[in-house]
Amino acid sequence: MEKDTIAIIGPQSSVVAHVISHVANELQVPLMSFAATDPTLTPLQYPFFVRTVHSDQFQMASVASLIDYYGWKMVTAVYIDDDYGRNGISSLDDELAKRRLKILYKAAIRPGAKKSEMAAVLVKAAMMESRVFVLHAHDDSGIDVFSLAYNLSMTSGGYVWIATDWLTAYLDSAPRLESGLLSTMQGVLTLRQHTENTDRKKTLVSQWSKLVKEDSGSSGSLPNSYGLYAYDTVWMLAHGLDAFFNSGGNISFSPDPRLRAVAGGALNLDALSVFDEGMLLLEKIRKVNFMGATGTVKLDSDGNLILPAYDIVNIIGSGLRTIGYWSNYSGLSIVSPETLYKKPFNVSANQELHSAIWPGETVTKPRGWVFPNNGNELRIGVPDRVSYRQFVSVDNQTETVGGFCIDVFAAAINLLQYPVTYRFIPFGNGRENPSYTELISQIVTNVSSTLYF
């Protein structure tokens, strides 16, 4: 019995969590994951799965708020096609729909894809209309996507990249930031799970280098949000266990009769036993309420950690700059969520962020879309007139067009912030004014024109 575990910290991966949550249910052992953020891992289906980190449902709400704030209507989602990536993007879709925005194109990357495969996915995504890319990946694949996008000039001016919190988790824990790596992601917006600046967090961070030395296995990494959540997870379990013992809980295990029935005694399943009072421990864990390293640790009635919030981070030069916060409580703001929690609830409070530096080192917010590469050019029918040639005329020798109307059109086109390809098509023989009725009928038959002077 000594060897039996009464709770599991983990798993880290959402994919694994889906598989072993069934096991946790069967053996009545709480599974406390500090890093599986897939929104579909809910206590409804997996009662013994306790998420001790914020669900990506909230992260996607903050991404959708960002997209809405900057006024973009359509985005391209680039993601790893596993439970974590797919379900995260599905949640983004829901959040965008609430704001009447949408994912124009889903660029799925196969887990374990080679760089050539990733590049093919990116090239296809670049042909689409949207220039706003949301990247929801794991750190290894995400870094590869950025380096490929950089080589494909997809991180240049006009593009927008919003990376989910895998990026800050990676950058925060890196002992030093290489300029080569950061050059591939200049102007990127990314998120970080917001943790309060608690005393316990300060102590933990100040002792981190010493702790790393004691732990010979890890090679000099710095703490990130997930590390802090892992720390609080163990405390959560300790507080839960305390309450469990206080209410008379005992640790005992018994063989699972259902397993015996399935296995028919042919397999050696002696090692498998059910934690008798697992349900009581689960209840106590769900009720804990204490001040951890990340802030107040408490689960709401849906099993989510209370007060989800994210830092909005802009990658500029050799570092990260926090340009604001998103909280489920009051949306985007430049003041920390802790300050807002003290004020009365007001979700329509002025949604505000500090200005960001975008790809191409500009402060001008990118438009977020272009005419797709596979689009048609604008064809403009120009009547080859003999009268009122000051308004519009066609030079019969050079076939160039001119006149007041053409000048106004050219000036208007130049004011647009994106290129529009167009072609003038002369209509008429130049010896008499052409028939406008005939000209109009060409729109119906789609011969040439979309616009006339």
Place this chain on the structure above:
Amino acid sequence: MKFMLHILSIFCCLCSCALGQNISVRPSVVNIGALFTFSSTNGRAAKVAIAAAVNDINKDPSVLRGTKLVVQMQDTNYSGFIGIVQGTPFMSLAFFLASPLCHCDNKTYSWFRLTIVDIVCPKRQLFLTGGA
């Protein structure tokens, strides 16, 4: 006198019931398991943080007094299916998951086997990464 004895016996009975219900025997050691990919970004941070938390909890007299918390981190570097079977109940169940299936569907069997092996040995992993 007889009446007094009767009262006394009821009192004793109540006391023993109360004792039985409210005072549990706190074990000296409680084992918890930890499953994660040590070599990943979040795994590296978690490994240090979990060890620090266990240390802090065992030093703190206000929580779990008299009970030592022991974390068995599932090191992912030892390999193989046998290791799974000998491991925690979770790992043992992998065998259960895989075995009945292998009689009927070889592909399903190998999928399960790979998935569970990945929990223990992610360096071999084919399609699972140490992400969120």
